[in-house]
Amino acid sequence: MADKYLELVNSGMTKKLAKLLGLPRPPRLRRYGVDTPLLPGPVLVLGTSARAQELSDVMVSWGLDVRRHDAGQSKLGGLVLLLDELSHPEQLSALMLATSAALRKLVPGARVVSVSKPALANDEPAVAAVRQGIDGAMRSLGREMRGGATANGIVLAGDTSIVSPSALGALRFFFSGRSAYVDGQFLTVRTEAGELPDDFRAPLAGKVAVVTGAARGIGAEIARTLARDGAKVVLVDMPQAGDALAKVANQVGGTTLQLDVTAKDAGARIMDHALTRHGSLDLVVHNAGITRDKLLANMDAARWDSVIAVNIASQLRMNEVFLAAKIPGLRVVCLASTSGIAGNRGQTNYAASKGGVIGMVRASAALFAESGGSITAVAPGFIETEMTAKIPLGTRTVARLVLPSLMQGGLPVDVAEAIGFLGSDAAAGLNGQTLRVCGQSLVGA
Template sequence: MTDTYARLVNHGLGRDLARKLGLPQPADLRRYRPGQPLIDGPVLVRGSGPGADRIAAALLSWGLDVRRHAVPKERLGGIVLVLDALEAPGDLEQPVLAAAPSLRDLAPGGRVVTVSRVPGGTPATAAARQGVDGLLRSLAKELRAGATGNGIVLAEDVSPTAPSALGALRFFLSGRSAFVDGQFIRVSSAEGRLPDDADAPLAGKVAVVTGAARGIGAAIARTLHRDGATVVAVDVPAAGDHLAEVANGIHGTALQLDITRDDAGQRIIDHAVHRHGRLDVVVHNAGITRDKLLVNMDQSRWGSVINVNIAAQLRINEALLASEHFRSEPRIVSVASTSGIAGNRGQTNYAASKGGVMGMVRATAPLLAQHGGSINAVAPGFIETEMTARIPFATREIARRLNSLQQGGLPGDVAEAISFLAGDSAGGISGEVLRVCGQNLVGA
């Protein structure tokens, strides 16, 4: 769906009028295209410990133009602030204030990424590390022109250059993270490996996507295919024509299936193995809404949402965990929602189901770890889809602007995050929830 307002206030007379009136002017976001440079312009790496040196060396090995000290008025593509050696709150001052003037030189669509560690150790160390959370989230709200700020949080024994730490850094620096802002990814282990081809990180994988006939699901299927995966597109029989169109367009296969069936998990496994010889990735995207104030909620609305959005995922995951065909570093990615974090009026059933998805993800992570696998969730905010297009105009406009990027995201933004979490470079990331919401300003 086209954001007419954004187009109007960024060109000609509309742009001049918006500036005079102080109206929001959503920037054109820097989104990923295969073959494009990872980032536009030099990357400044600040930090005094060995972690900063190692990250700078890794970025140099990617062919990036790396700076260790700022050059006045040089336009920067990104700033990486390495804070992995904090021991007390006072340790924040020097690296943060040293990097601060360079924010003026950040290019449109630029990136700021912090690298820190999980709060722990002494009270002073925990305070300093937790302080990075507030620092980064506040900074992200100060950035302009489509620039974003995000953070990587390392477990105590994980190196700043562990595969998943570098994978997360590449994701945050790239156009793949265009609508991810003010968020953190926790790297809990040294598992994972970087792909040989950064533009085909899913090469050789077989991935299943539920709810793939339209909207976000179709975008996920297309993005996984673009990134090298063979895709099984799953949706209900009623969506068969749209499903076939998506599957044919990406040279995948279509499976017409009601995921609430007791045997849905086994049918998915059988189809993937019979048609493609393996199963590596399952993306739980299928979901429904049946909105109503709780005082007016009936059993049908409540039960259908819970059954599709979370109960079906639990049953399918049971089949996956029991299958010998889902053993080689498997990946599960579920689509949650910011409604499950912050709540939403009239969506108690939907929010409960999406909160349930996040709880399921955290509890399932240890079960997959024994096979080198991972499970994570992506929580979209306001995304431009057929569903949001039906929201009344005034409500829709307010929802679009209530994030740091002052616009709605695209289905492809959700798909990019899912593709990252489905890849080998995210092997050390599990049990996490990554919000794709432009840093929503309400509730969470």
């Protein structure tokens, strides 16, 4: 959605007119700034958990005003629902009704985060029922939020606790403006691995990060965001994008590497450049991707094969090189898409490639963990880019205004923020997962 429309329906006389005419009024989203508060008001903790007090103490150390059980008449910037000890669906009632009352006190841009356990096949039926019920309730709550507020969840697998590094990292991510376009989503903390940064304003300080497809669009924004967070960035793109690539590299103080990611030696060249020029390789972002849309009935081999080659086969080949090198602590973040989850008309080739990314990430997690690393993916929904500008106008309008709970398309920076978090040491315990950045829409590329 054009920023002009968003401004018109949220300011002055045009705001009143839009309300009178019943026009959609997308909220202004609370996005991250280095000096902006983590939350726009106090945070209320509801429910009980073995580590509830310890969690509250950590949040206080973050500078938050933490309330337990009752916020009085105070407006709230955040709400944490501790649901990890529930064992029957009937136990949800009291907590959900308490949440109902608290929701009316939330300010614009507030955050609601649940903490729960995964529903497993070997659970008691009642236990599995309440745990899966929490999933449905939180996704539905995400669609009910107003004023740019969001609702997301943290799932604690096995014996992991809410005060493990990756659980706390996920909580800060969901609280902050970094998650502005993430709604109705869950992150599962699988291990106690991870480490919180010394400085939350520079979570990638001292890291060397490689970003493919970095000359423009989402890739360029990823490079800027990683550099802002302290990383030294290597920007990779095709030789014909050399001028645009150099421009972005100059902006972020990074180095460039011109190559085709489908080349058999791409992984080796990336690794050699990072190690030779910067002394390490800590993060690889597989962002390079293309679309060649066509209905399958009209698809030809060139369109199909080129998309598979760039979007998934190149990642598989490069990952084999990185795994063989056993680079300690290497984190890889891949660009998937909601098209790979829900499909999209005219995108069988693209959806196959992006669904392939999700499968690759899930299957590669254990392999990267052997060297203390991780691999994750981000699945953008409708993000305002040159690529989505090619979607027919009618589809774009519906995607922006009707389907997402936030009533607008996301921005490249929303994808970049999620990648920055998943590529940090604070997310080490989230290995193998795919995070949707889609405002609860399944439309887009």
